[in-house]
Each structure stands twice: as structure tokens, then as C-alpha cells.
Amino acid sequence: MDFNLNLNFGSQKKSDSVQSDKLYDLLIIGSGPAGLxxxxxxKRKGLEVAILSTKMGGQVLDTSSVENYLGIQGASGEDLVHEFIAHVNTLKVPIIKDENVKHIEKKEVQFQLTLGNGTVYKSKAVIVATGSKPRELGVKGEDEYKGRGVAYCAICDGPLFEGRxxxxxxxxxxxxxxxxDLSKIAKTVTVVHRSQxxxxxxxxxKLNLAENVKIHLETQITEVVGENLVTGVNVIDKKTKETFFIPAEGVFVEIGYLPNNELVKDLVDLNDKGEVIVNAKNETSLAGLYAAGDITDTPYKQIIVAASEGAKAxxxxxDYINHL
Structure with missing residues (x-):
């Protein structure tokens, strides 16, 4: 996806850039809705804060249309991210882009974050908002038709397939x-799953009550097929070994998400899904380190939920910094 935020990050004054010789109150890793x-x-609390990020906007950029963010109707994911970043820019929050944080270490009451280029940044507290990535099918045609019929969020993109x-x-x-949910707006819904x-x-x-739903269990998708846009999938019945084609204009992959926990998996407690366990205050098991958004065990991975969790964090x- 070609998307240039063009919000003058490159023209920030030196005083607005992230400084390696400075002790920040708070460093935020990630710039999705939670991080932003x-x-x-x-910043509005008066903290010295900076953002370290590789992909401005996070997964929101992959969302075709956002219909459920309060106060913003019918925006694309790109539009919404643009508004988020423009808002943060008004407060002159310094941002480092395109550099991965490779290591986090806590020394007494100070955190040290090391980037891939070796630069070290220091802070009193850290918020990790690195999000997650959809678990993919890993079949032929999936990458080719992402955004052209293949989607990973039925809540986000389902309305685009009304009557299909x-x-x-x-x-x-x-x-x-x-x-x-889709059975209420789609013409037909076919559930395909490789096991039970x-x-x-x-x-x-409840699913069995829907008259326009077909179910194929013990059935493996082997290929996503299309002609510019998705036209269906090839599958194999794992019991009979029969192969056949299922026509469709949309394929929603709903097999879970993988939290981007590499930075903190050895620092904080995780659940069995690899999500960072947080309490109601978004505290992790390590004092001074907070987590927000899709990387956490907070239910309902939605843009508005992530944004609210970022505020809480x-x-x-x-509060933590004020009591140091």
C-alpha cells in the first residue's frame, strides 16, 4: 500500500527530535492508535515523551473502511491514521521512525532502549504498544489478493461485502x-475449517440457525483464486481427498493473531497466547513498564479499544513517574 503521511516529520527542529543524551519521562514503542x-x-500531562516506531499507524493502515470509530464516519484506515498523527504533531511529540527497538533493559529505576543501529535512549517508564499481526493461511494467492478480497477483520471490512x-x-x-455477523449482511457465508x-x-x-450459512469442516483451503479480485478458493476435503472450488467475492481469514511480543517476552508475564498480561491500569509484571493495544490480553481488538488503552497506560x- 502506497501511503505518504507527509506530515513534516523530517523538518522537526532539533529540540523536537529524540535525543539519546536525555532522560525521558516516558518512551512509547509503537505508533498505532494505542501508542499515538x-x-x-x-504530553498533555506535561511529561517528556517520545515515540519510537517502524510503521506509523500500525494495522489501521490495512483497514479499508472504518465505520465504528465514534465521531468519525466512513473514514478509510489511512484517513484515520492521518488524523491521529496530525493531532499528535500539534503537540510536537518527537518521533523516531524506521528504526527497530532491539532490546529493553531496566537498571534500577531507569529503562534503556537500544535500537538496531546501536543508539540507546533512556526513560523512567516505557509503554509497549507494538500490536499484533494476523495469523495467515500461508496458501497460494493469499498475499496476491490481500486488500482485493482477502481480509483479516470481519468487523472492519465486512460492510464492504454486503449482499455478496x-x-x-x-x-x-x-x-x-x-x-x-456477516450472515446478517452477506448473501451467503461459507465457513471452511481444516478440523472440527x-x-x-x-x-x-447460533451459527446453525442462520439459513444462509454453509459449513465445510475437515476441509483445507489450498489456494485463493481470482481475476484481479478474489473469485473463490480451492479446497480439499481431508477425509475423502476430494478437491473442489468454492466461489466467493471475499475471504475473511479468522484464525487468530500473533502478538508482537519479541521485545518483552523475557521481561513480563505472558498468557498462553503470547499476549502481555496487564491489569486495569495497563501495568505489566515489571514496574514502570506498561502495555497497551493488541499486544495485551485485553479482549476485543478494536481501534477504539486500543486508543482508550493507550490513554490509560x-x-x-x-502516576508512577510522579511517585518515583
Whole structure:
């Protein structure tokens, strides 16, 4: 996706750039809705704050249309990110782009963040908002048709497929719930899963009530097929070894997400999904280190939820810093 934010990051004054010889109150890793809103709240609290990021906007950039963010109707993911960053820019929050944080270390009451180029930045507290990435099918055609029929968020992109035939790949709660939601607006919904359902029986029972839903269990998607846009998928019945084609205009991959936890997996407690465990104040098991957004065990991976969690993390970090 070609997208130039063009918000004059390169023309920041030296005083607005991130300085390696300075002890910051707070450093934020990640610039999705959680990280950006954390920066906004931290700056308004008077904290010396900076953002370290590789992809401005995070996964929001991959969202075709955002219909469920309060106060903003029908914006694209790009438009929403543009508004987020423009807002943060008004507060002159310094940002380092295109450099990965490779290591986090806490020495007494000070954190040291080392970038890939060896530069070290120091702070009293850290918010990790590195998000997650969708778990992919890993089949032929998937990459080719991303954004052209292949999507990873039924809540986000489902309305674009109103009145059309769609496929849900997956068999857990998120997949079944996505199928239920889409059955209300799509012409037909076909659920394809390589084994048996792993979802709760109560949601499976609800899915079975939908008259426009077809289910193929023990069925493996082998290829996403299309002609400029998706036209369907090739599958194989794992029991009979029969191969066949399922026509559809949209394929929603709902097989979970992988939290980007590499930086903190040896520093803080994780759950069995690899998500960072946080409490109501977004505190992790390491004092002074906070987490917000999709990297955490907070349910409902939504833009507005991530933004609110970023605000909470910043306010909690402010309280922590005030008591040092």
C-alpha cells in the first residue's frame, strides 16, 4: 500500500527530535492508535515523551473502511491514521521512525532502549504498544489478493461485502462470531475449517440457525483464486481427498493473531497466547513498564479499544513517574 503521511516529520527542529543524551519521562514503542493516544495523553500531562516506531499507524493502515470509530464516519484506515498523527504533531511529540527497538533493559529505576543501529535512549517508564499481526493461511494467492478480497477483520471490512458471497476461514470463536455477523449482511457465508469447530457450543448453535450459512469442516483451503479480485478458493476435503472450488467475492481469514511480543517476552508475564498480561491500569509484571493495544490480553481488538488503552497506560505511567 502506497501511503505518504507527509506530515513534516523530517523538518522537526532539533529540540523536537529524540535525543539519546536525555532522560525521558516516558518512551512509547509503537505508533498505532494505542501508542499515538498514549503520547497525546502523556504530553498533555506535561511529561517528556517520545515515540519510537517502524510503521506509523500500525494495522489501521490495512483497514479499508472504518465505520465504528465514534465521531468519525466512513473514514478509510489511512484517513484515520492521518488524523491521529496530525493531532499528535500539534503537540510536537518527537518521533523516531524506521528504526527497530532491539532490546529493553531496566537498571534500577531507569529503562534503556537500544535500537538496531546501536543508539540507546533512556526513560523512567516505557509503554509497549507494538500490536499484533494476523495469523495467515500461508496458501497460494493469499498475499496476491490481500486488500482485493482477502481480509483479516470481519468487523472492519465486512460492510464492504454486503449482499455478496463470502468465506470465513477458521473454526474458533472469532471465526464463528464473524460468520454470524456477516450472515446478517452477506448473501451467503461459507465457513471452511481444516478440523472440527473449536468455538463454544453456544455460538455454534447460533451459527446453525442462520439459513444462509454453509459449513465445510475437515476441509483445507489450498489456494485463493481470482481475476484481479478474489473469485473463490480451492479446497480439499481431508477425509475423502476430494478437491473442489468454492466461489466467493471475499475471504475473511479468522484464525487468530500473533502478538508482537519479541521485545518483552523475557521481561513480563505472558498468557498462553503470547499476549502481555496487564491489569486495569495497563501495568505489566515489571514496574514502570506498561502495555497497551493488541499486544495485551485485553479482549476485543478494536481501534477504539486500543486508543482508550493507550490513554490509560499513559495516565498510569504518569502516576508512577510522579511517585518515583
Amino acid at each position: 493516544n498514549a503520547a497525546l495523553y502523556a 458471497d463470502v468465506i470465513i476461514a477458521g473454526g474458533g470463536n472469532s471465526a464463528v462470531e464473524a460468520a454470524i 469447530f473449536r468455538a463454544d457450543q453456544i455460538v455454534i448453535d 499513559a495516565l498510569s505511567a504518569n
